[in-house]
Each structure stands twice: as C-alpha cells, then as structure tokens.
Amino acid sequence: MRLSQLKVGSKGIVKEFTDLEMSVKLMEMGCLPGEEVLVERIAPLGDPIAINVSGYQLSLRKREASTIILQ
Amino acid sequence: MKAELRVALVGNPNTGKSTLFNVLTGLNQKIGNFPGVTVDKKIGYCDLPDGRRAEIIDLPGTYSLYPKSQDESIVFSILADRNNGFNPDLIVVIIDATNLKRNLLLYTQVADLKIPVIVALNMMDLADKSGIKIDINEFSKKLGVPVIPIAARKLTGIDDLKKAISFANNIALQEDSIDVTAIAPQLIAQISEEINTDNPYFALQLAHQHEHLKFLTPAQSARIEELEKENDFHSQKAQAAETIARYNFINDLLFDTITKPETAQEESMSNRIDKVLTHRVFGFIIFIGILLFMFQSIFAWSAYPMELIADAFVWVQNQLHHLLPAGPATNLLVDGIVAGLSGVMVFIPQIAILFAFISILEDTGYMSRVTFMMDKIMRKVGLNGKSVVPLIGGFACAVPSIMSTRTIENWKDRMITIMVTPLVTCSARLPVYTLLIALVVPNRNVWWIFNMQGLALTAMYVLSLVSAMIVAYVFKFILKGRERGYFIMELPVYRMPRWSNVLHSMYDRSKAFVLQAGKVIIAVSVILWVMASYGPGKRFENIDKKYQQSQYRTMNADDLRHAIASEKLENSYAGVLGHVIEPAIRPLGFDWKIGIALITSFAAREVFVGTMATIYSVDGDADKLETVQKKMANAINPKTGQPVFTVAVAFSLMMFYAFAMQCASTVAVVYRETKNWRWPAAQFAYMTVLAYVISFITYQVLK
Numbered sequence: 001m002r003l004s005q006l007k008v009g010s011k012g013i014v015k016e017f018t019d020l021e022m023s024v025k026l027m028e029m030g031c032l033p034g035e036e037v038l039v040e041r042i043a044p045l046g047d048p049i050a051i052n053v054s055g056y057q058l059s060l061r062k063r064e065a066s067t068i069i070l071q
Numbered sequence: 072m073k074a075e076l077r078v079a080l081v082g083n084p085n086t087g088k089s090t091l092f093n094v095l096t097g098l099n100q101k102i103g104n105f106p107g108v109t110v111d112k113k114i115g116y117c118d119l120p121d122g123r124r125a126e127i128i129d130l131p132g133t134y135s136l137y138p139k140s141q142d143e144s145i146v147f148s149i150l151a152d153r154n155n156g157f158n159p160d161l162i163v164v165i166i167d168a169t170n171l172k173r174n175l176l177l178y179t180q181v182a183d184l185k186i187p188v189i190v191a192l193n194m195m196d197l198a199d200k201s202g203i204k205i206d207i208n209e210f211s212k213k214l215g216v217p218v219i220p221i222a223a224r225k226l227t228g229i230d231d232l233k234k235a236i237s238f239a240n241n242i243a244l245q246e247d248s249i250d251v252t253a254i255a256p257q258l259i260a261q262i263s264e265e266i267n268t269d270n271p272y273f274a275l276q277l278a279h280q281h282e283h284l285k286f287l288t289p290a291q292s293a294r295i296e297e298l299e300k301e302n303d304f305h306s307q308k309a310q311a312a313e314t315i316a317r318y319n320f321i322n323d324l325l326f327d328t329i330t331k332p333e334t335a336q337e338e339s340m341s342n343r344i345d346k347v348l349t350h351r352v353f354g355f356i357i358f359i360g361i362l363l364f365m366f367q368s369i370f371a372w373s374a375y376p377m378e379l380i381a382d383a384f385v386w387v388q389n390q391l392h393h394l395l396p397a398g399p400a401t402n403l404l405v406d407g408i409v410a411g412l413s414g415v416m417v418f419i420p421q422i423a424i425l426f427a428f429i430s431i432l433e434d435t436g437y438m439s440r441v442t443f444m445m446d447k448i449m450r451k452v453g454l455n456g457k458s459v460v461p462l463i464g465g466f467a468c469a470v471p472s473i474m475s476t477r478t479i480e481n482w483k484d485r486m487i488t489i490m491v492t493p494l495v496t497c498s499a500r501l502p503v504y505t506l507l508i509a510l511v512v513p514n515r516n517v518w519w520i521f522n523m524q525g526l527a528l529t530a531m532y533v534l535s536l537v538s539a540m541i542v543a544y545v546f547k548f549i550l551k552g553r554e555r556g557y558f559i560m561e562l563p564v565y566r567m568p569r570w571s572n573v574l575h576s577m578y579d580r581s582k583a584f585v586l587q588a589g590k591v592i593i594a595v596s597v598i599l600w601v602m603a604s605y606g607p608g609k610r611f612e613n614i615d616k617k618y619q620q621s622q623y624r625t626m627n628a629d630d631l632r633h634a635i636a637s638e639k640l641e642n643s644y645a646g647v648l649g650h651v652i653e654p655a656i657r658p659l660g661f662d663w664k665i666g667i668a669l670i671t672s673f674a675a676r677e678v679f680v681g682t683m684a685t686i687y688s689v690d691g692d693a694d695k696l697e698t699v700q701k702k703m704a705n706a707i708n709p710k711t712g713q714p715v716f717t718v719a720v721a722f723s724l725m726m727f728y729a730f731a732m733q734c735a736s737t738v739a740v741v742y743r744e745t746k747n748w749r750w751p752a753a754q755f756a757y758m759t760v761l762a763y764v765i766s767f768i769t770y771q772v773l774k
Contacts, residue, residue, distance in 0.1 A: 020307050020308070020311070021307055022557065022559075023311060024137070024307050024310045024311050024314065025139060025557065025559050026559060027311060027314045027315065027318075028134050028135045028137070028176060028314055029134060029173065029559060029561070030172055030173040030176075030318075032314075032315065032318055033315075040342065040345075041345065041346075041349060043349065043443050043444055043446065043447065044349065044350070044351035044352075044354050044355065044444055045444070045447040045448065046447065047446070047447045048443060048446055048447070048558055050345075050443065050562055054170075054172050054173055055169075055170055055172065055173075055331075056170050056173065056561060056562075056563075056564075057341075057561070057562040057563075057564075058559065058560070058561060058562065059439070059442075059443050059558070059559075059560050059561075059562050060557075060558060060559045060560070061446070061557070061558045064557055064558065064559060
C-alpha cells in the first residue's frame with residue numbers, strides 16, 4: 001500500500017521509500033519509517049494532498065506520496 | 072556601526088524567526104543581498120542589558136543544513152566559514168515549541184558545528200494552550216545549552232533572551248547529539264586531516280557540500296572529491312542514515328522532557344478553517360475574491376498617494392526652476408534628475424500596498440493554501456501555485472509583482488514567473504489602450520449590453536493573461552531546473568497576522584526598491600530626457616531663431632510654444648532616432664512620429680500619450696486625452712492622403728505595447744531580483760521580438 005492510495009481520514013504507518021532523493025527530504029520533514037501518517041485532505045483539483053505527520057500538516061504531490069510505502 | 076558580538080538567527084520556516092528578528096532589532100535594520108546570490112541579507116542591531124551592542128543576522132529559514140534551495144545554501148556557508156564576514160560568534164536557534172520534533176533536527180545539526188548556541192523556544196503561549204508541557208530545565212540540561220522560553224508575538228521572554236545572549240559563553244558547551252564519525256569513519260578522518268579541523272561534523276558536511284562552498288580552494292574541493300571516491304561515499308545514503316540517527320536522539324530526548332495531549336487544540340481550529348478555505352467551491356470563490364480585492368486596492372488606494380507624490384515633485388520642479396538660474400545644468404537637475412526621482416517614488420504606494428497584502432497572506436498561513444489549491448493548474452504551464460499572486464499583481468504593475476516572486480522557493484518556477492509577469496496588462500498600458508481604442512473602435516453597443524470599446528479593452532486584458540501562460544509553457548522546456556522540482560511543503564497553522572510585521576515588510580520592500588532599482592531608473596530617465604531635449608549640431612538654435620522671425624509674432628503664445636516644442640522634438644536625438652528606425656517599423660504600420668513615442672515610452676509606457684501630445688502640438692497628459700485624440704484622428708499621412716491612425720495601425724500599435732518590454736523600471740527590478748544582466752536582457756529580447764512579429768502580423772492582416 002502506498003500513501004497516495006490512502007483515502008481522506010485514514011491512517012497508515014510509514015514502512016519504506018522507493019526514491020532515495022525524495023526520502024532524504026521527506027525524512028528531514030519528520031516523515032520517517034515507523035511514523036504514523038493521516039491523510040487530512042486532498043486539494044480541490046485532486047492533487048496535491050495534505051497529511052498529518054509528527055504533529056503538523058505537510059502537503060505533497062500524489063506522485064511524491066506514491067514513493068512512500070506503508071506497512 | 073561596529074558591534075561587539077555577532078549573533079545569527081537560525082530556524083525552520085514558520086517558527087516566528089522574522090518576528091523575533093524585528094522584535095530584537097526594531098527599525099535598526101539594513102537589508103542587502105548576500106554577495107553573488109539573490110538571497111536577502113537582513114542585519115540589525117540590538118542593545119544588550121550589559122551595555123554591549125549585538126549585530127543580529129537573520130538567516131533564511133531552513134529545515135536542515137543540507138540545502139534544497141539557493142536560500143538555504145547560504146545558511147551552512149555562513150555558519151561554517153570562519154573567515155566569512157558574517158560568521159557568527161553565537162547562534163540563536165529558534166524552535167517552535169508546538170512542533171519540537173521536526174524543529175530539533177536542525178538544532179542538532181547546528182549544535183554539532185560546535186559554535187556557541189542558545190535555544191529560543193518560541194510560541195510557548197500556544198504550546199501551553201494546547202496542553203504541551205515541556206520540562207525546560209531538564210531539556211536545557213540534556214542539550215547542555217541555555218533554553219529560553221519565549222513568545223515573540225506577545226513580546227514575552229525577550230528580556231530573558233537578551234540576557235542569555237549577553238551571558239553566553241564564547242566556547243561551545245553543547246552535548247554531542249549523535250556519533251557523527253560512525254557515518255563515514257575513514258572519510259571523516261581523512262577530510263579532517265586534509266583541511267585541518269577537529270570537528271567531525273564539519274568534515275562530514277564538507278564531504279556533502281564541497282562543490283558549492285566558495286571558501287574551499289579548488290584543490291581542496293578536488294581532494295575531497297577524490298577521498299569520497301576512494302571511500303565509496305554516497306551522499307544521499309549518508310544523509311538518510313544521519314537523519315534517522317538524529318531523530319532517534321530526538322525521540323529519546325522528547326520522551327524524557329515533554330508530555331503532550333493526543334491532539335492539539337490549535338490544530339483542529341486550523342483544520343476547521345481549512346475545510347472552508349480549501350473547499351472545492353468556496354475555496355476558489357474566496358481566493359478569487361481576495362485577489363480581486365487586492366487588485367482593486369492596488370489600483371484604488373494607490374491612486375491618491377501616487378498623485379500626491381507626482382504633484383509634490385512637480386511643485387519642487389517649479390520651485391527649483393524659479394530659484395535656480397536658468398541654464399543647461401538647472402535643466403538637467405530639474406527635468407532630468409528630479410523628474411527621474413519622481414518616476415521612482417511614484418511606485419512606492421503600489422509596492423507598499425501589494426506587500427502589505429502579501430505579508431498578511433504569508434503571516435496568516437493562507438499563502439501556503441493558495442499554493443496547495445493552485446499547484447495542479449499552474450504546474451502544467453511550468454509555474455507554481457504561488458505564481459498566481461505576482462501574475463494578478465501584474466495587472467497593476469510588474470515592478471512590485473516581480474519583487475514579490477521571492478515567495479517562490481523553486482528557482483525555475485520563480486524565473487519563469489519573473490519572465491512572464493511583464494506581459495500582463497499593467498496600469499501604465501491603460502492610457503495607451505484607451506487612447507487608441509477610442510480612436511478606432513466605434514462607441515457602440517453590441518448585443519444590447521456590451522460596449523464595443525469595452526470589449527476591445529477586455530480582449531487586451533484576456534490576451535495578456537493567455538500570452539503569459541503560453542510563454543510560461545515555452546520557458547518550461549527552455550529553462551533547466553537547478554533543483555529537483557518537488558512540492559513537499561509545510562502547511563502552517565493559521566495565525567493572526569502581526570501588524571508590525573506587515574508594516575516592516577511594506578517599509579523594507581519600498582526601501583529596497585528605491586535604493587537598488589532606483590539608480591537604474593533615474594539613469595535611464597536622465598538619458599531619455601537628454602535624448603528628447605537636445606539635438607545634434609545647431610538644429611535647436613536654428614529652430615529658436617526661426618520662430619523669432621516677424622511672421623511668428625502674431626501667433627498666439629500657446630500655439631507658438633507648442634510649435635517650437637514639436638519641432639524641437641522632431642530634431643532632438645530621439646526624433647533623429649525615430650527617423651532612423653522608421654524603415655524598421657514601417658512594416659508594422661508606424662511612422663517616425665510613432666517611432667519617437669516608442670523610444671520615449673521606454674521610461675514608462677504612459678509617456679506615449681505625452682509624446683503624442685507634443686508631436687501633435689497640443690497640451691496633453693493622461694487627463695486630457697480628448698485633445699490628443701482629436702489631433703491624432705485628424706492626422707493625415709502626407710504620402711497617401713489617408714488618416715495615419717487606421718484600425719490596422721492602432722491595433723498593431725496596441726499589440727506592440729502589449730508585448731514589448733517598454734519599461735525601464737521593470738528591467739531594473741528584474742536585474743535586482745536575478746542579480747545577472749542576462750535575465751533582463753533575455754527578457755527584453757524575447758519580448759521585443761514577440762512584439763515585432765505580432766504587430767507585423769496584425770498590421771498585415773488588418774491592412
């Protein structure tokens with residue numbers, strides 16, 4: 001299951017990343033393996049999405065979210 | 072002003088860093104650029120309780136010492152380079168107490184550079200409100216550095232922070248956070264030896280960043296590269312390992328020092344606001360409403376102060392003419408330099424108003440939502456969600472709008488936005504369009520309610536936005552991105568704007584514009600003034616002599632003055648140049664008179680009306696369009712016997728004004744924002760070519 005497939009309001013736990021460069025940035029932003037993520041909303045046009053991670057809101061494009069694999 | 076202590080403010084974006092900077096330094100700031108890059112350098116001074124004076128430098132907000140943008144790369148190069156003029160004696164790391172975990176990552180990196188450091192724990196009021204309890208003493212003990220709880224917006228804890236700054240040690244006492252050497256033991260040892268440092272984290276950072284660091288010699292950099300290859304060092308893998316290690320340290324630290332409730336209250340409030348502001352219907356309606364309001368305000372509110380500034384300068388010019396002895400030196404000072412200064416100052420109201428709005432949008436957190444909502448559409452044409460604001464601002468004036476592109480972090484998106492913003496119909500084109508439309512488009516209604524002249528004007532506005540989009544799309548393929556274009560962005564919690572920040576930003580931007588773009592604008596307007604007021608050889612003298620002859624004595628004084636002015640303009644350098652370029656612009660339907668107007672319009676587009684008035688020997692400015700219009704309507708081409716301003720000529724001319732870069736102020740501000748003459752030159756070139764081609768097609772089709 002990838003983060004991009006998660007529906008609004010549902011949660012998941014980060015397992016690993018498929019893109020090394022993206023993962024460096026995501027981890028700096030607190031999106032680490034083992035961390036819980038909650039999809040809070042999707043932008044009016046369907047992309048990007050907003051997730052809640054380590055206590056704050058982060059937005060990212062669906063393509064970027066698809067590099068995050070959930071447990 | 073020499074300061075005894077240099078302090079750098081470092082922190083994540085949205086932590087209140089700028090607010091703290093403003094609180095510490097008041098109006099005692101100067102803004103410049105870091106050498107060679109377009110990053111704003113903000114330096115201010117703060118009097119400490121022990122009587123010393125500290126120089127505070129506000130570094131760009133960043134989430135990590137590993138830079139993702141040009142702004143962020145400044146942070147490490149200033150902190151690391153001991154010989155850099157801005158290298159601090161003390162670092163104040165500002166941390167958002169409501170989001171400790173992510174904020175502490177940057178702290179642990181900075182602390183490992185072993186420069187003395189203090190932590191300012193900001194937004195303590197909000198942390199208290201949402202039930203987050205932090206054991207400050209324990210926290211401070213574990214880190215080994217002073218931790219000062221503050222609330223910069225409410226001005227609490229500021230005196231304690233100043234005290235802590237003045238008592239700060241000049242040696243670094245912080246505890247190690249992670250075992251840095253474990254990441255690349257051999258490489259770190261070798262680099263440490265090579266560049267003679269005993270700080271393993273500094274050595275590791277050099278391994279990652281040596282290609283971009285100016286303080287390393289090429290030989291050093293090449294040697295580091297060599298060592299990396301020898302040790303099979305993979306920068307991104309090492310960064311990932313480091314980040315995970317740091318978060319492990321942070322989790323342990325927070326486990327012992329902080330308790331927080333399941334969900335923070337402030338956040339759910341923010342969520343409720345977001346449900347409305349990013350709603351699929353209301354979200355867009357509200358956004359368009361805000362844009363329209365901004366656009367209207369720039370237009371409406373700036374009109375009065377702009378008029379006041381212009382009138383004040385006219386008064387000064389009259390007084391100076393009265394007081395100073397008549398002569399070329401006085402003319403240069405009054406009609407060249409003072410008039411140029413007036414041309415700079417009139418932009419201030421528009422800049423101040425636009426930046427008041429932008430600062431409110433950013434301060435409240437709404438700007439991030441705009442990006443969030445608009446990203447999908449704007450990305451398609453190579454722009455960014457944040458490009459919407461400069462583009463709409465461009466309807467008022469490109470100058471403040473181009474300055475506002477600084478909010479766009481991505482380099483390529485920002486450059487494209489700068490390149491296309493001047494295509495948007497700015498207010499200076501309005502008098503040109505109204506004059507030409509009134510000349511050739513009948514004032515008649517079609518389909519009951521639509522006035523044809525109004526439709527023509529609307530079409531020009533729509534055309535400008537469409538052409539900006541198309542050109543942006545083309546640039547998307549021409550420009551090579553420096554950074555990978557990702558969109559991983561924090562959506563900060565909604566907050567009330569801080570009015571003093573808004574005022575600061577209005578003042579800062581206006582000052583930066585006057586000091587940095589003003590010089591170029593004044594220089595260009597002086598050159599244009601000289602070109603329009605002096606002619607080659609004895610032409611001007613001969614004109615004066617000619618009109619002193621007896622047959623002109625009977626002429627009415629105004630008519631005589633107009634006749635002299637018109638003939639002088641024709642014989643000035645600008646007039647001569649108008650004749651020179653006539654063959655080039657004839658395919659567009661323009662004669663040398665229009666040629667003169669094209670040249671003088673470079674000072675500002677609305678000068679077109681004034682130049683036409685002088686050429687056609689009437690009094691004229693934007694308020695007296697009708698007399699100019701009448702003269703222009705009656706103008707007959709001596710060769711063909713037909714009117715000069717046919718539909719084809721007027722529309723061709725409008726197209727030229729729509730696409731050509733006839734604005735010295737925009738050129739100057741693009742240079743200021745890009746710090747490289749290639750950008751304004753490229754922009755000038757592409758816009759001129761576009762203008763020429765489109766005018767040519769328009770004229771040839773309509774002829």
